[in-house]
Amino acid sequence: xxxxxxxxxxxxxxxxxxxxxxxxxxxxxxxxxxxxxxxxxxxxxxxxxxxxxxxxxxxxxxxxxxxxxxxxxxxxxxxxxxxxxxxxxxxxxxxxxxxxxxxxxxxxxxxxxxxxxxxxxxxxxxxxxxxxxxxxxxxxxxxxxxxxxxxxxxxxxxxxxxxxxxxxxxxxxxxxxxxxxxxxxxxxxxxxxxxxxxxxxxxxxxxxxxxxxxxxxxxxxxxxxxxxxxxxxxxxxxxxxxxxxxxxxxxxxxxxxxxxxxxxxxxxxxxxxxxxxxxxxxxxxxxxxxxxxxxxxxxxxxxxxxxxxxxxxxxxxxxxxxxxxxxxxxxxxxxxxxxxxxxxxxxxxxxxxxxxxxxxxxxxxxxxxxxxxxxxxxxxxxxxxxxxxxxxxxxxxxxxxxxxxxxxxxxxxxxxxxxxxxxxxxxxxxxxxxxxxxxxxxxxxxxxxxxxxxxxxxxxxxxxxxxxxxxxxxxxxxxxxxxxxxxxxxxxxxxxxxxxxxxxxxxxxxxxxxxxxxxxxxxxxxxxxxxxxxxxxxxxxxxxxxxxxxxxxxxxxxxxxxxxxxxxxxxxxxxxxxxxxxxxxxxxxxxxxxxxxxxxxxxxxxxxxxxxxxxxxxxxxxxxxxxxxxxxxxxxxxxxxxxxxxxxxxxxxxxxxxxxxxxxxxxxxxxxxxxxxxxxxxxxxxxx
Amino acid sequence: xxxxxxxxxxxxxxxxxxxxxxxxxxxxxxxxxxxxxxxxxxxxxxxxxxxxxxxxxxxxxxxxxxxxxxxxxxxxxxxxxxxxxxxxxxxxxxxxxxxxxxxxxxxxxxxxxxxxxxxxxxxxxxxxxxxxxxxxxxxxxxxxxxxxxxxxxxxxxxxxxxxxxxxxxxxxxxxxxxxxxxxxxxxxxxxxxxxxxxxxxxxxxxxxxxxxxxxxxxxxxxxxxxxxxxxxxxxxxxxxxxxxxxxxxxxxxxxxxxxxxxxxxxxxxxxxxxxxxxxxxxxxxxxxxxxxxxxxxxxxxx
Numbered sequence: 010x011x012x013x014x015x016x017x018x019x020x021x022x023x024x025x026x027x028x029x030x031x032x033x034x035x036x037x038x039x040x041x042x043x044x045x046x047x048x049x050x051x052x053x054x055x056x057x058x059x060x061x062x063x064x065x066x067x068x069x070x071x072x073x074x075x076x077x078x079x080x081x082x083x084x085x086x087x088x089x090x091x092x093x094x095x096x097x098x099x100x101x102x103x104x105x106x107x108x109x110x111x112x113x114x115x116x117x118x119x120x121x122x123x124x125x126x127x128x129x130x131x132x133x134x135x136x137x138x139x140x141x142x143x144x145x146x147x148x149x150x151x152x153x154x155x156x157x158x159x160x161x162x163x164x165x166x167x168x169x170x171x172x173x174x175x176x177x178x179x180x181x182x183x184x185x186x187x188x189x190x191x192x193x194x195x196x197x198x199x200x201x202x203x204x205x206x207x208x209x210x211x212x213x214x215x216x217x218x219x220x221x222x223x224x225x226x227x228x229x230x231x232x233x234x235x236x237x238x239x240x241x242x243x244x245x246x247x248x249x250x251x252x253x254x255x256x257x258x259x260x261x262x263x264x265x266x267x268x269x270x271x272x273x274x275x276x277x278x279x280x281x282x283x284x285x286x287x288x289x290x291x292x293x294x295x296x297x298x299x300x301x302x303x304x305x306x307x308x309x310x311x312x313x314x315x316x317x318x319x320x321x322x323x324x325x326x327x328x329x330x331x332x333x334x335x336x337x338x339x340x341x342x343x344x345x346x347x348x349x350x351x352x353x354x355x356x357x358x359x360x361x362x363x364x365x366x367x368x369x370x371x372x373x374x375x376x377x378x379x380x381x382x383x384x385x386x387x388x389x390x391x392x393x394x395x396x397x398x399x400x401x402x403x404x405x406x407x408x409x410x411x412x413x414x415x416x417x418x419x420x421x422x423x424x425x426x427x428x429x430x431x432x433x434x435x436x437x438x439x440x441x442x443x444x445x446x447x448x449x450x451x452x453x454x455x456x457x458x459x460x461x462x463x464x465x466x467x468x469x470x471x472x473x474x475x476x477x478x479x480x481x482x483x484x485x486x487x488x489x490x491x492x493x494x495x496x497x498x499x500x501x502x503x504x505x506x507x508x509x510x511x512x513x514x515x516x517x518x519x520x521x522x523x524x525x526x527x528x529x530x531x532x533x534x535x536x537x538x539x540x541x542x543x544x545x546x547x548x549x550x551x552x553x554x555x556x557x558x559x560x561x562x563x564x565x566x567x568x569x570x571x572x573x574x575x576x577x578x579x580x581x582x583x584x585x586x587x588x589x590x591x592x593x594x595x596x597x598x599x600x601x602x603x604x605x606x607x608x609x610x611x612x613x614x615x616x617x618x619x620x621x622x623x624x625x626x627x628x629x630x631x632x633x634x635x636x637x638x639x640x641x642x643x644x645x646x647x648x649x650x651x652x653x654x655x656x657x658x659x660x661x662x663x664x665x666x667x668x669x670x671x672x673x674x675x676x677x678x679x680x681x682x683x684x685x686x687x688x689x690x691x692x693x694x695x696x697x
Numbered sequence: 698x699x700x701x702x703x704x705x706x707x708x709x710x711x712x713x714x715x716x717x718x719x720x721x722x723x724x725x726x727x728x729x730x731x732x733x734x735x736x737x738x739x740x741x742x743x744x745x746x747x748x749x750x751x752x753x754x755x756x757x758x759x760x761x762x763x764x765x766x767x768x769x770x771x772x773x774x775x776x777x778x779x780x781x782x783x784x785x786x787x788x789x790x791x792x793x794x795x796x797x798x799x800x801x802x803x804x805x806x807x808x809x810x811x812x813x814x815x816x817x818x819x820x821x822x823x824x825x826x827x828x829x830x831x832x833x834x835x836x837x838x839x840x841x842x843x844x845x846x847x848x849x850x851x852x853x854x855x856x857x858x859x860x861x862x863x864x865x866x867x868x869x870x871x872x873x874x875x876x877x878x879x880x881x882x883x884x885x886x887x888x889x890x891x892x893x894x895x896x897x898x899x900x901x902x903x904x905x906x907x908x909x910x911x912x913x914x915x916x917x918x919x920x921x922x923x924x925x926x927x928x929x930x931x932x933x934x935x936x937x938x939x940x941x942x943x944x945x946x947x948x949x950x951x952x953x954x955x956x957x958x959x960x961x962x963x964x965x966x967x968x969x970x971x972x973x974x975x976x977x978x979x980x981x982x983x984x985x986x987x988x989x990x991x992x993x994x995x996x997x998x999x
Contacts, residue, residue: 042931042933048950048953051953052946
C-alpha cells in the first residue's frame with residue numbers, strides 16, 4: 010500500500026482530538042460527591058462494564074472513520090501483487106514496442122533492449138497478454154497478442170537489429186490500433202528504444218486515449234561516440250574519352266570526443282584503392298577526397314569505410330558507379346546559308362556544358378536533315394525553322410511516338426504543315442509585337458512540370474528578368490498542357506504527349522533576337538531541363554537509402570522474370586508478367602543484385618543501399634516529451650526505474666484503483682453508524 | 698449562628714425537646730440497674746408488675762406461692778414480679794466519611810448527632826447512664842456510660858468529624874467485646890453494607906441481651922437520587938468516580954435503596970431490633986416523636 014499524497018497522513022494526528030476533548034471534558038466535568046456508589050455500581054454491575062466498553066467502541070468507530078477519511082485524502086493505491094491487479098481493473102493488454110532500428114546496434118543497446126522486453130514479459134500476470142511489435146522505419150506485429158510468455162521470450166530472442174531508420178509514429182499508431190481492438194480494460198504500451206531525436210518530429214498525430222497508457226524504457230547512453238560516413242560525392246570528369254570519378258567521402262563525428270588519424274578506405278570492386286587518414290573534431294563533419302580513377306564499365310561497386318566504433322553499420326558507405334551515356338540531340342536550323350548562320354549558337358553553347366548528362370549536339374538545317382537522323386538522336390530541336398521535309402509523311406510523328414522528344418522553338422520563320430497538326434500542341438499564330446511600351450515577360454510558370462520543378466524553390470531562377478519583345482501567338486489545344494505564359498496571358502510554352510514521346514513548343518526564339526533570355530542566368534538550366542525532359546533522361550542512382558521501394562519492373566523495361574538477391578543472401582523471385590510484383594523494398598544495408606532470367610550470362614544489376622544518415626545521429630529525445638505528446642498527460646521520470654515498476658505510474662495506478670473513493674465511503678458510513686449507535690446508546694444511557 | 702456555652706449543646710434543640718420531653722424512654726428488655734427506676738430490672742423483684750408463674754421449688758418463699766392457682770390446679774406456683782431499674786444508654790455513632798454528606802441543610806453526621814444528643818438528654822433526664830462511641834473503620838472516641846457524662850457526650854459529639862472510610866463489622870465486634878452489662882444501644886449509621894453483613898456485625902451486640910435501637914440516617918438525595926445533570930459521581934468512602942446519567946439511573950437506584958431498606962427492616966425485625974429510617978430533610982422532632990410513640994405503643998401491647 011502506497012500513498013500518492015502521503016503528507017495528508019499528518020491528518021491522523023486529528024485522531025487525538027476526540028480523545029483530548031474527552032479528557033479535557035472529563036477534567037472540567039462537575040464531580041458530585043455521593044456517600045456511596047454501592048447501588049450505582051449495582052445497576053447492574055455487568056451492564057456498567059459493558060457500557061463503558063461501548064464507549065470505547067464508539068471511540069474506535071470515530072477513530073477508524075477519521076483514519077479512513079484521512080487515508081482517502083492521502084490517495085492510497087496498491088503497487089503490485091494480485092490485489093493490485095484486482096483493484097486495478099484485472100488483466101492487462103500490453104503492446105511491447107521494441108526498437109530494432111540500425112542505431113540499436115550501438116554497443117550493448119540491443120541486448121539491453123531485449124532484456125527490458127523480457128522483463129516486461131516476466132512482469133505479466135497469468136491473465137495478461139502481450140503483443141510484440143518490432144519497429145524501425147515501419148512497424149510490424151511480430152507476435153500477436155498472447156499470454157504465452159515462453160513464446161514471447163523466444164520471439165524477443167529471435168529478433169535482430171535491422172538497417173532501418175527510427176520512426177516512432179508508425180509503431181505508436183500500430184500500438185494504438187492493437188489496444189483499440191483489445192477487449193481488456195487495462196491497456197498499456199511499453200516503448201523500448203534508444204529514443205533518437207530524429208525519429209520523432211512531434212507531428213505524427215498519434216494520440217492515446219485515456220484508457221491507454223504509454224510507458225517508456227530508454228536504453229540510450231548519456232555519452233556517445235559515433236563516426237559515420239553519411240554520404241559520398243562523385244566528381245565526374247572526362248579524360249581521354251573515358252570517364253574518371255573522384256570520390257569524396259563525407260565524415261561526421263557525432264561523438265563527444267574528437268577523432269584523430271581515422272583511416273578512411275576506398276574500395277572499388279573489392280580492391281582497396283586508397284586509404285586516407287582524417288581528423289574529425291567532436292560534433293563536426295569532415296571529408297576525405299580520394300584520387301580519381303577511371304570508370305570503364307557499368308555496375309562498379311564502391312565502398313568507403315571509415316574507422317570502426319561501437320556502431321559499425323554507419324561506418325560504411327556503399328555505392329554503384331556506371332558511366333553516364335550522353336544525350337544525343339540534333340538542332341535543326343533554317344535553310345542553308347540563311348541570314349543567320351549562328352541561329353543555334355545559344356542553344357549549342359548551352360548544351361555543350363552539361364556533365365550529368367553530357368549532351369552530344371548535332372546541328373543541321375531543315376533541308377539537310379535525313380530521315381535516319383531521327384533514329385540516332387533522342388531529341389530533335391526545330392529552331393525557328395520550317396517543318397523539315399524529312400519529317401514529313403509521319404516520319405517525325407513516328408519518331409516521337411517511339412519515345413523521341415521534339416522541341417519546336419517558334420520564331421519568325423517557323424511554320425507547320427496542316428498535315429502534321431496533330432503533332433503540335435496547338436496552332437501557331439502570327440507574331441505578336443511587345444516592343445511598344447514595356448516589353449513582355451514570363452508571367453506564369455507551371456512549377457509542377459518537370460521542366461520547371463527545379464526552379465520551384467525561392468531564388469532558384471528569375472524568369473521575370475527576361476524581356477520578351479516579340480513572340481508567336483499560339484493557341485493550345487484543349488488536351489495540351491500550357492506550362493508557361495507571358496505576362497499578357499499568351500502561351501509561352503505548351504506540351505503534348507504523342508505516343509511515348511513528348512512535344513514542347515516554345516513560342517519565342519531561344520536566342521537574343523526576340524528576347525534576351527539567352528543572356529539570363531536561367532537560360533542554361535532551362536535548356537538543360539527541356540532537353541532532359543524530352544529525352545526522358547533519368548540520372549543513374551549510385552545508392553539508395555534503406556526503406557526505399559524500387560519498381561524493378563519499370564527499371565528493367567522488360568517482362569522477363571527477375572531474381573533479386575539481398576545483401577544477406579536471400580533470393581527474391583519476381584515474375585515479369587505481373588507488374589504488381591515488381592516492387593522491391595530495400596530494407597538491408599549493402600549491395601542488392603538483380604538479375605533477369607532471360608540474361609543469365611550478363612552481369613547482374615547492382616543496387617547499393619545505405620543507412621539513413623539520420624540513424625547516425627544518436628541525440629536522445631526526452632521520453633517524457635514523447636509520452637506527453639502522445640497521451641496528453643505529464644509523466645514521472647522512469648528510465649532509471651525497473652521495468653516491472655514502470656508498468657504503471659503512481660498517478661495511473663491510483664486513478665485506476667480509486668481506493669480513496671471506497672475509503673471515503675467507508676469512513677462516512679462509519680460516521681453514520683456511529684451517529685446511530687451513539688443516539689441509541691444515549692437514549693438508554695445511565696452512565697456517561 | 699447561635700452560640701452555646703456547652704459545646705454540643707446545639708444538638709439539644711429546645712424545640713425538639715419540647716415535643717418529646719414528656720415521653721419516657723423505655724427499655725423494652727430488662728436492664729440492669731442499681732436504683733429503682735423506670736426500667737424493668739432483669740431480675741424479678743418487688744415491684745407491683747406481675748411477670749409470670751413458675752413452679753415451686755424448695756427454698757422459695759412460701760409467701761410468693763399463688764394459692765389461688767394452687768386451688769385451681771392443685772400445684773404450687775410461685776408468682777414473680779418485674780423489678781424497675783436504671784440502665785446504660787450508649788450511643789454508637791458512625792463517623793465514616795459517607796456521614797458527612799449533605800445535599801442540603803444538615804449533614805447525616807450532624808443529624809445523627811442531633812438524634813444521639815436527644816436520646817442522651819432523655820436518658821439523662823430519667824437518670825440512666827449515658828455513654829458514646831464514635832467509629833468509622835475502628836473506634837474513634839469512647840465515652841464510658843455514666844450519669845455524669847452528658848456534657849462529655851455532647852462535647853464528643855461536637856468534636857466528631859467524618860474523615861475516614863468506614864467499616865461496620867470491625868468496630869462493632871470490638872464493642873461487643875467491650876460491653877459487659879446489658880443496656881440500651883443506639884446505633885446511628887447510614888449502613889452502606891450488605892444487609893447480611895450489617896446483621897452479622899450487629900448480632901454480637903444483641904447476644905449480650907442489649908436493647909438495640911438502630912437509626913438509619915439517610916439524606917433525601919440518597920433516597921430519591923434527584924440529580925438532573927449527567928456528572929461524575931464520587932464515592933465518599935472509596936473516592937471512586939463513576940460517570941452517571943441520573944435521569945436514566947434514578948428509577949433503578951430508588952428501587953435498589955428501597956429494597957435495601959426493606960431488607961434491613963425485615964432482618965432487624967426478625968431479630969427484634971428497632972429499626973428506623975431517618976430522612977435528614979424531615980424535622981428531627983417529628984422523627985423522634987414518631988419513633989418514641991410507636992415504641993411506647995409496642996410496650997403497651999406487650
